[in-house]
Structure formats: structure tokens, C-alpha cells
Amino acid sequence: MTAKTKKPCVVIVGAGFGGLQAAKALANAPVHVKLVDRQNYHLFQPLLYQIATAGLSSDDIAYPIRGILSKQKNLEFVLANVDRIDFDRQILETTAGPMDYDYLILAVGSQTNYFGKASLEAKSFGLKSLADANRIRNHILLRFEEASLTSELKARQALLTFVVCGGGPTGVEMSGAISELVRVVLKKDYPKIDINETRVILLEATDNLVSNLSKHLSQATIAALKRKKVEVMLEKMVEDYDGETIQLVQGDPIAARTFIWTAGVRAASLVDSAGLTQSKQGRAVVRPTLQLPTHDNVFVIGDSAYSESEDGTALPMVAPVAIQQAKLATENIKAQLDAKSLQPFTYHDPGMMATIGRNQAVAQIGRFQFRGWPAWLMWLFVHLIQLVGFRNRLVVLIKWAWEYVFYDRSSRLILGQKKESLANLEKSDLRNQG
Amino acid sequence: MTAKTKKPCVVIVGAGFGGLQAAKALANAPVHVKLVDRQNYHLFQPLLYQIATAGLSSDDIAYPIRGILSKQKNLEFVLANVDRIDFDRQILETTAGPMDYDYLILAVGSQTNYFGKASLEAKSFGLKSLADANRIRNHILLRFEEASLTSELKARQALLTFVVCGGGPTGVEMSGAISELVRVVLKKDYPKIDINETRVILLEATDNLVSNLSKHLSQATIAALKRKKVEVMLEKMVEDYDGETIQLVQGDPIAARTFIWTAGVRAASLVDSAGLTQSKQGRAVVRPTLQLPTHDNVFVIGDSAYSESEDGTALPMVAPVAIQQAKLATENIKAQLDAKSLQPFTYHDPGMMATIGRNQAVAQIGRFQFRGWPAWLMWLFVHLIQLVGFRNRLVVLIKWAWEYVFYDRSSRLILGQKKESLANLEKSDLRNQG
Numbered sequence: 001m002t003a004k005t006k007k008p009c010v011v012i013v014g015a016g017f018g019g020l021q022a023a024k025a026l027a028n029a030p031v032h033v034k035l036v037d038r039q040n041y042h043l044f045q046p047l048l049y050q051i052a053t054a055g056l057s058s059d060d061i062a063y064p065i066r067g068i069l070s071k072q073k074n075l076e077f078v079l080a081n082v083d084r085i086d087f088d089r090q091i092l093e094t095t096a097g098p099m100d101y102d103y104l105i106l107a108v109g110s111q112t113n114y115f116g117k118a119s120l121e122a123k124s125f126g127l128k129s130l131a132d133a134n135r136i137r138n139h140i141l142l143r144f145e146e147a148s149l150t151s152e153l154k155a156r157q158a159l160l161t162f163v164v165c166g167g168g169p170t171g172v173e174m175s176g177a178i179s180e181l182v183r184v185v186l187k188k189d190y191p192k193i194d195i196n197e198t199r200v201i202l203l204e205a206t207d208n209l210v211s212n213l214s215k216h217l218s219q220a221t222i223a224a225l226k227r228k229k230v231e232v233m234l235e236k237m238v239e240d241y242d243g244e245t246i247q248l249v250q251g252d253p254i255a256a257r258t259f260i261w262t263a264g265v266r267a268a269s270l271v272d273s274a275g276l277t278q279s280k281q282g283r284a285v286v287r288p289t290l291q292l293p294t295h296d297n298v299f300v301i302g303d304s305a306y307s308e309s310e311d312g313t314a315l316p317m318v319a320p321v322a323i324q325q326a327k328l329a330t331e332n333i334k335a336q337l338d339a340k341s342l343q344p345f346t347y348h349d350p351g352m353m354a355t356i357g358r359n360q361a362v363a364q365i366g367r368f369q370f371r372g373w374p375a376w377l378m379w380l381f382v383h384l385i386q387l388v389g390f391r392n393r394l395v396v397l398i399k400w401a402w403e404y405v406f407y408d409r410s411s412r413l414i415l416g417q418k419k420e421s422l423a424n425l426e427k428s429d430l431r432n433q434g
Numbered sequence: 435m436t437a438k439t440k441k442p443c444v445v446i447v448g449a450g451f452g453g454l455q456a457a458k459a460l461a462n463a464p465v466h467v468k469l470v471d472r473q474n475y476h477l478f479q480p481l482l483y484q485i486a487t488a489g490l491s492s493d494d495i496a497y498p499i500r501g502i503l504s505k506q507k508n509l510e511f512v513l514a515n516v517d518r519i520d521f522d523r524q525i526l527e528t529t530a531g532p533m534d535y536d537y538l539i540l541a542v543g544s545q546t547n548y549f550g551k552a553s554l555e556a557k558s559f560g561l562k563s564l565a566d567a568n569r570i571r572n573h574i575l576l577r578f579e580e581a582s583l584t585s586e587l588k589a590r591q592a593l594l595t596f597v598v599c600g601g602g603p604t605g606v607e608m609s610g611a612i613s614e615l616v617r618v619v620l621k622k623d624y625p626k627i628d629i630n631e632t633r634v635i636l637l638e639a640t641d642n643l644v645s646n647l648s649k650h651l652s653q654a655t656i657a658a659l660k661r662k663k664v665e666v667m668l669e670k671m672v673e674d675y676d677g678e679t680i681q682l683v684q685g686d687p688i689a690a691r692t693f694i695w696t697a698g699v700r701a702a703s704l705v706d707s708a709g710l711t712q713s714k715q716g717r718a719v720v721r722p723t724l725q726l727p728t729h730d731n732v733f734v735i736g737d738s739a740y741s742e743s744e745d746g747t748a749l750p751m752v753a754p755v756a757i758q759q760a761k762l763a764t765e766n767i768k769a770q771l772d773a774k775s776l777q778p779f780t781y782h783d784p785g786m787m788a789t790i791g792r793n794q795a796v797a798q799i800g801r802f803q804f805r806g807w808p809a810w811l812m813w814l815f816v817h818l819i820q821l822v823g824f825r826n827r828l829v830v831l832i833k834w835a836w837e838y839v840f841y842d843r844s845s846r847l848i849l850g851q852k853k854e855s856l857a858n859l860e861k862s863d864l865r866n867q868g
Contacts (some may be wrong), residue, residue, distance in 0.1 A: 145513045
């Protein structure tokens with residue numbers, strides 16, 4: 001349908017923070033841009049845990065890619081999965097057919113890393129996609145329904161034990177949000193359940209939480225979680241999980257029907273199947289210019305790329321890295337088109353923040369540290385303005401204000417798995433008090 | 435866990451308009467109430483078509499039942515499917531175990547009626563549940579993605595032909611909303627698609643739409659749909675649908691990859707499996723007091739009950755009937771408890787309305803008829819105030835205002851069927867323009 005264009009074609013794989021930024025940065029470049037993603041929406045991943053804990057609904061934090069980019073004339077969106085890449089012939093094999101490129105930007109992101117433990121992968125929940133988050137919400141609410149019908153104490157306690165593994169920002173935010181959901185909202189919904197039988201546990205393998213923050217803020221995070229009734233267990237390595245019991249390398253096993261795994265991420269599997277040279281966490285090794293060592297016209301950015309900061313540590317898998325790398329990669333493509341020299345990547349760290357529920361957050365911006373209420377307000381503001389679309393911002397602001405004032409969570413619907421969920425309840429051999 | 439209570443137990447099956455109203459009406463009665471539903475939410479069905487056409491998201495029109503009723507002390511909610519009923523022993527068999535009752539209110543609603551045509555059921559879409567509505571939205575958006583990659587004209591036209599069968603309010607609202615989605619929103623999202631290749635068709639077996647309205651308003655409805663570019667085809671009986679082609683009893687077949695079936699509803703299948711005496715559309719025959727002919731302590735209300743108005747026609751399957759019957763059924767239970775005489779049901783028709791997209795609606799309230807902009811404002815107001823919860827009303831009002839001002843639909847995400855959807859695209863053997 002499109003006439004063959006003379007302009008070079010830049011294909012961008014992935015419409016996360018990096019891919020979207022790269023697409024926008026090429027709006028006025030003399031190129032044709034194809035943006036390829038398996039989903040038709042851009043997802044604001046930092047708020048996924050609020051979907052999982054019934055605070056927001058999917059379309060508050062996801063926005064159709066075609067809507068975001070409909071005004072960009074040199075861009076075409078293709079909904080497809082990329083199966084293989086032939087770097088020499090410069091062709092992608094996708095579910096929408098083969099696709100040529102002159103330049104390629106791989107911004108394929110990361111996925112949950114279960115370190116090869118199949119039963120852990122089968123029985124625990126990751127938190128990387130809308131599907132993950134909605135599964136967690138359904139699962140938590142169904143365990144409360146099940147607990148309300150269960151008279152046997154041990155079985156009920158296992159149903160009401162929610163364990164999060166991984167002491168990074170995601171694990172901290174997730175465990176804090178579950179504890180609030182339980183103690184503030186579900187307590188009212190399930191008057192027959194003794195809320196003191198519920199446990200929310202955060203497991204961490206090292207001796208500290210959010211280790212990227214200062215020691216001082218890490219300690220403040222632990223204290224804030226404890227005030228929210230989250231049991232923080234440090235130096236606990238998980239051996240395996242069978243859906244019933246979490247086995248630790250050292251220490252007593254924990255009976256829990258809910259186990260959320262935020263303790264590992266690795267580059268998306270396309271980095272493997274494309275046959276790229278990989279470093280830690282499966283991330284693709286790139287030159288300082290973000291080009292592949294072997295191909296000048298292929299750039300890898302964001303979570304799926306391995307690059308180091310000045311002190312030799314791997315750059316974190318966070319949105320600011322992806323966004324800054326997207327800008328540099330597109331500048332370097334323009335430089336190649338103009339036969340100019342390419343620039344190396346340097347990361348400007350904007351800081352880091354994590355929220356721990358109502359009124360509590362920690363943030364570190366350069367040398368400045370914030371915690372408590374000021375950090376929480378800052379967290380709200382920063383996340384609100386980063387959402388795509390004014391309408392989303394408005395709706396999310398109203399929902400947050402509503403939940404803040406009324407101690408409510410509006411999205412606690414069990415959606416889309418009717419048969420399975422009721423069969424699960426049945427399988428548990430529960431008996432309603434007649 | 436609950437101590438055996440001396441109060442009689444009223445079990446209500448179904449938390450739709452009827453069941454919810456019945457539960458509330460018993461708040462101060464000297465009974466224990468158990469409300470049983472397969473879902474944990476009450477669904478505002480009249481706006482389902484807005485989920486299907488990307489205007490609203492699931493939790494705008496669904497509200498957790500426990501949240502609605504958490505203040506009602508004599509009530510217990512049970513998430514379960516009722517499999518069988520033993521009316522003589524007064525026991526329900528449910529997925530949450532057996533459940534005794536002293537009084538039973540069946541408010542189990544209706545389901546799509548495919549009149550036994552298995553391929554029609556397999557290949558077309560009903561519109562009775564959130565799952566239905568979300569499937570339709572995913573399907574419509576995926577057909578546009580597919581069309582944007584399809585160069586063959588006939589195949590593309592079939593992808594862009596959206597057929598709704600059934601000229602009642604649901605079919606009218608659905609076809610009008612699809613036409614607007616296509617011509618106002620998707621036109622911008624898919625610049626490569628010639629919007630004139632799309633067709634939205636409304637099929638109706640009789641010679642008129644919304645036949646409950648006056649002849650005058652029915653004609654106005656047809657004219658409004660035509661202005662919205664919906665092709666209205668009257669006196670078309672559907673023979674069958676195989677996913678590719680709609681076969682009509684008379685007339686040429688229609689090639690369409692999307693077929694939405696709103697042409698038939700029937701009582702929910704529990705009415706069959708419970709072995710009740712059934713009338714038209716499988717609805718359970720009840721006495722004027724809404725009791726089963728065979729059991730004084732069992733009431734059937736709403737869509738699943740068959741009762742007639744004074745002129746001998748069946749009462750429609752609409753919310754006002756269910757709500758008014760819920761009130762009478764609970765009054766009659768209280769009368770039985772007080773050994774007073776029971777009252778027969780009389781229906782007070784509040785009128786009927788249907789919307790046909792922006793600025794267009796028709797309404798009939800008693801002898802008064804409204805159409806165009808006044809009817810549309812009335813429709814907005816009536817539906818907004820009926821939504822459960824002030825937060826939902828506020829969010830829906832903002833979304834509607836947003837969509838009205840910016841000609842946008844915010845919820846056009848393809849959610850939750852990634853593999854299947856991309857495999858479908860692949861199966862269609864589409865080739866992206868390289």
C-alpha cells in the first residue's frame with residue numbers, strides 16, 4: 001500500500017520508555033520509522049503494583065501507541081512479535097511478516113528472571129506486564145474469598161500469608177501496598193476474617209533494602225515498612241516454591257499461597273534468540289556508542305543493553321537510562337546519516353524513589369535525601385506528570401485522592417478467569433457454613 | 435465460624451439489579467441474608483457496549499459487591515456458582531459447598547440465546563458480561579491491525595465489516611457506538627486505512643427497530659443511525675455464521691469477520707438445571723406473587739422469571755422489572771414471616787431509552803417522546819446517576835466529557851490475549867510492506 005520510499009528506514013523494536021522516546025526523537029529526521037511491539041499500548045511500568053493491589057485499572061497506566069504517535073507523519077506502528085533477526089541481510093522475521101531495516105534500535109526491555117527454577121516460575125507471580133498485575137489482583141482477592149470459607153486455622157493462615165521476594169523498589173512498593181490493601185480496605189470487605197491472621201512478608205537475600213539508596217534511607221525504608229505491618233526478613237535466600245510452601249536456603253519454610261517474585265530481572269528473550277553477545281542478566285554487550293560490536297547500524301538501549309557507569313558498575317534497569325540512551329542512539333543514527341562522528345553514552349542519574357503506601361516514601365536526588373510525607377508528595381507528583389495523556393493524569397489523580405480520603409480501593413474486581421477461579425475454590429474442598 | 439442463628443435464612447442467587455435490590459430491601463428485616471454470585475462485582479449492564487467500544491474500562495461500570503454491602507450487618511456474600519437446587523430439602527449445591535435456606539430468591543438473570551446454532555455461538559460475540567465486552571473490543575482493534583497489514587481488497591473489506599444483529603436497544607447502541615469509534619477515533623489511529631472501506635451493519639429480523647418505542651421514535655432511530663453511517667437492514671433473518679460469512683435466510687451473504695449477536699436472550703441456564711416449569715425464553719413460570727407454583731418459599735424475579743403485564747404480553751427483560759420485583763418479593767417474604775397475605779406484582783413502566791452515539795438518543799416516558807440532543811442529555815443523566823458509587827460517576831463523567839470534547843476513546847487497549855491475537859494475525863498470512 002505504501003509507495004517504496006527512498007528515505008532510510010529505522011525500525012524500533014519495543015514501545016517501552018526507550019522505544020517510545022526513540023520514535024519521538026526521530027520525528028523530524030529524514031527517515032521512515034517503524035515501531036514494532038507485541039502490545040498495542042505503552043505501559044507505565046512504575047505503577048504496575050497499583051494494578052496488582054486494586055488501586056488503579058489497566059487503562060489508567062497504559063495508553064494506545066497509535067494514539068500517542070498519531071500526529072507523527074514519518075512513523076508507522078506495527079503490532080507484531082519479532083521472532084528472529086538476520087543482521088547481515090538486515091531483515092526482521094515477525095508475526096506480521098518479514099521487515100527490512102536500514103537502522104535498527106532494539107529496545108526490548110526485560111523480563112522476570114527465575115534463575116532457571118521451573119516450579120518457581122510456574123507457581124509464583126512476576127510483575128512485568130498488565131497480565132501479571134491483573135493475575136496478582138485476582139489471586140489476592142480470591143485467597144480472601146477462600147479464607148472467608150475456610151474454618152481450618154493452618155489452611156486459613158496460608159491463604160492469608162502474602163510473600164514478596166526482592167528488596168528493590170518494586171518489592172518495597174508491592175509489599176507496602178498489599179499490607180495497606182489488606183488492613184485498610186479488605187478488613188472492611190471481609191468482616192468474618194480476623195485481620196491479625198494475615199501476614200505480609202518481604203524477603204531479601206542481602207542485608208539491606210533498596211541498596212541503591214543511602215544506608216540512612218534504607219534503614220528508614222525498613223522502619224516505614226514495619227510500621228505498615230510488613231515483616232521484613234533480610235538475608236533470606238529462596239530455594240524453591242511449590243505453590244504451598246516457600247523453601248529457604250536457611251531458616252524455616254513459610255506456608256503461603258501467594259508468592260510474588262520481584263527478585264530478578266533479565267534482558268528479554270529476543271536478546272538470546274538474536275544470538276547477541278551477552279553480559280550480566282543476559283543483557284546485550286554494546287559499544288559506548290550503543291552500537292552492537294558487530295554491526296554499526298544496530299543499537300541496543302535500555303534494560304536489554306549492557307553498559308557500565310564510570311565506576312564500572314552495570315547501569316540499572318530503569319526508565320531514565322532507557323530514555324537517555326534512546327536520545328543518544330537516535331542522535332548517533334542522525335550522525336551516521338550526516339557522516340559525522342558518533343558520541344559515547346554517559347548517564348545522568350536523576351535519583352531514585354520508592355513509596356511505601358500512604359504518606360510514606362523515600363527519595364534520593366543527588367546528595368539530597370527525602371523521606372516521609374515530603375518524599376511521598378514528591379513521588380505522587382513525579383509519577384503523575386510522567387503518565388501519558390492528560391486524561392489519564394486527571395483520572396489517576398481523582399482515584400488517588402479518593403483512595404486517600406476514603407481509605408478505599410476501587411478496582412478490586414476479580415476479572416476474566418471465572419471458571420478457573422471457582423474451580424480453584426471448589427478444589428480446595430471448602431465448605432460454606434450452612 | 436458463624437454461630438447457628440435462629441433467624442430465618444434468605445438466600446439470594448445473583449447480584450444483578452434484582453438480587454442487589456432484594457439484599458438491600460432486607461437490611462432491616464429479622465432475617466439472615468446470603469447473597470451468592472459467580473462474580474465478586476455488580477455489573478451495570480446498560481453500559482457494557484461502552485466497554486466493547488473502548489469508551490469505558492471494566493471497573494467504571496462494575497463495583498465490588500462486598501464494597502456495596504459492607505455496612506449491612508445481616509448480610510453475607512458468598513462467591514460461588516450454584517450447580518443444583520433441592521427445593522424439597524431446601525439446599526443449594528454450590529462450588530462453595532452446600533447451603534441451606536428458609537427462603538430463596540432466584541435472580542439469576544439471562545444469557546445470550548443462540549437458538550441452538552452451535553457455529554453461531556462459537557463464532558459470534560454475545561454482549562452479556564465484562565468478558566464478552568472486552569473480547570469484542572480486543573477483536574475490533576485486532577481486525578483494524580490486521581487490515582492495516584492486508585493488501586488484498588476483499589480480505590480487507592471483510593476485516594473492516596462489523597455486523598450487529600438485533601434491533602433492540604443493545605443492537606442500536608452497539609452499532610452506533612462502533613460506527614463512531616471507527617469514524618471518529620480509529621480513522622486517526624490508522625491513517626493507512628481508507629475509512630470508506632469500513633461498513634457497520636445492523637441486521638433486524640422484523641420490519642422495525644426498538645419496537646417497544648412508538649412508530650415515530652423507531653423511524654427517528656433508523657434515521658439517526660443512517661446519519662451515523664450505520665447500514666440498517668430490516669427483515670433480515672440470520673441463518674448461520676462461520677466466522678467468515680453471515681448467511682441470511684433471504685438475501686446475499688455478508689462477508690464479515692466481526693458478528694455481534696444481540697438478537698436473543700433467554701433465562702440463565704440454572705432455570706433449566708433446577709427443573710423449573712418454563713415459559714417463553716426459558717423463563718420460570720411464577721405465581722402473581724412471584725412464588726414458584728410448587729414452593730411457597732421460593733421466589734423468582736427479573737429476567738429469569740416469566741410474568742405478564744395487564745395486556746397479556748411478557749414483561750421485558752430490563753432492570754426496572756427486576757428492581758420492582760425484588761421489592762415485592764422481599765415484601766412478600768416479610769408478609770409470610772408475619773403471617774400476612776401476599777401481594778401480586780404490577781409493573782410500573784418508567785419508560786425506555788436508547789442512545790445512538792454523540793448527541794443522538796430516543797426516549798419514551800409514558801406518553802412523552804424525546805429525541806436528539808434533549809433525549810441524549812437525559813440518557814447521560816439517567817445512566818450516570820444509576821452507576822454505583824460516587825467515584826465511578828465522577829470518573830465516567832470525566833471520561834465522557836473528555837471523549838465528547840476531544841473525539842477520543844481512551845480504553846482502546848488490546849488486553850490479555852497476546853499469544854492468541856498475534857497468532858491470529860500470523861495465521862491470516864499477512865505480509866507487512868517491507
